[in-house]
Amino acid sequence: MSEDPRVCSECGAAEAVVHLTQIVDDVASVLHLCEKCAASRGVNQPSPPAHSPLTDFLSQMTGPEEGAESGDEDRTCTFCDLTFAGFRENGRLGCPHCYTTFDFYLKNLLRRIHGGVQHVGKVYLPPDPTVSEREQRLEGLRRKLRYAISTEDFERAAQLRDQIRSLEPVTR
């Protein structure tokens, strides 16, 4: 058997891509196989991260959220068709509406992951903002300005002041 783990121990020619540890009668042996030889032995390449730290985390969390109603777990996002089971399986959401659809579950999850559920970072100003979006953006910029001044980053502070001025309603 070839010692080199990079070369297939079956045919000794191709690059080994599958590394199989077998335990027979308490003795472990390692096989290094190329794609072809692995296939002929009926060994499939493990599909990559079917589970990530997040999906492990998700699967550990059992039962519905507090306040969840029966039937919540059967919900499907009406915009992107993601099912709750689909989300639990790979830990990914499919569109902004998913956050509302699976709200019963996400709130607690987000608290556990991040320790908080309120965004306090940048406030986004969409291309055609409403008055309240503009207000929220201004508040976010003022918060950043206070931070820039506290860290004596005056260049940044000046930029932020300009951004604030450009958004503020003109007062006479």
Place this chain on the structure above:
Amino acid sequence: MDHLSTIFDRGLGWLDASGPDSDIVLSTRVRLARNLQGYAFGPQSRVNDRRAVLARVRRTAEKVDLLAEASVHPLSELDRGTRRILLERRLISQDLLGEKSDTELPLRAAAVVLSARDPVSVMVNEEDHLRLQVLVSGLALEGAWGMVDGLDEDLGRELPYAYDHELGYLTSCPTNVGTGLRASVLIHLPGLVLTKEIGRVLQGLSQVGLTFRGLYGEGSEVVGNFFQVSNQTTLGKTEEDLVDHLDRIVRQVIEYERRARRVLIRDAYQVTEDKIWRAYGLLRYARSLTFEEMMNLLSGVRLGAALKLLPGLRVYSLNKIMIFTQSAHLEDAAGRKLPPGERDAHRATYVRRILATEGVVIPDTEPPESSSGSGRDP
């Protein structure tokens, strides 16, 4: 099909080791995850969503100052070697590449926007519609954040981001929601590993909300004492707080590392010096090197360069070796696909060449010869 010539020096700016603390911190990267309203993302996105997103990004990129000299590269228009080179330069992720085997094609409408002028790039249609990123030399978190923030402002003026007043920027993975910000620092910690203090330091990182990974990000192993340290949470803190927190902790880790190096020099000079020169000797003369072996030796040599035990060796040369000895880079230089054994030989040849031309001026440290046995006797 576009070849490397269109991207030849993209993503290599950090190699020059011009940033602060670049003897210990190789690079700083800050990325923002963003999605567009009206299109499904992540696993639910259809080809139509993805095409529409790419088309909007193309139109918008032209209006953005930071992307004025950028080009948009759909991965399907790049040959396989070039795609892998982008991966090796950390400009695209394995997820964006999507190739699990040689025959599989990259994800449809997956693209990368690369600037010719600035260290910024944008992955399009990865797990999130957009991943804006900045990659710079040394420990430069504030500057990197400022740059990616600027890019985000410009793109956000034109593109309707998926945003919620409570949850912030909405991402496919709940671990990114809020700021969508991941700041990471690639740091070399041989001193802490050799003095066996690394365990405590890594444990400390997780206690303060940071996480570490190997060279290639999530799921990759730590080789050559190179660690990628990054923030773990993205919601409930401002971007400035996240960046500032990482910065403060990394500065502390740098201080620990410098202290460990001083201890090595003070208490174990001979062993350390020997380790470093042995590593140099192997790299300088070996005829075959696996990537892992090379990275471990490179760690010793990098330590030697930082401690001035290997005079004349520049960090730039060592950074260059790290990038250009990866498989796709070697195959590009050879102009053909290389089987593993040959690849190791090519790697060793490259390392020898760099060290011969840019390496150490070997000081004469031989013990003086005794007068007898000098070989001059008739």
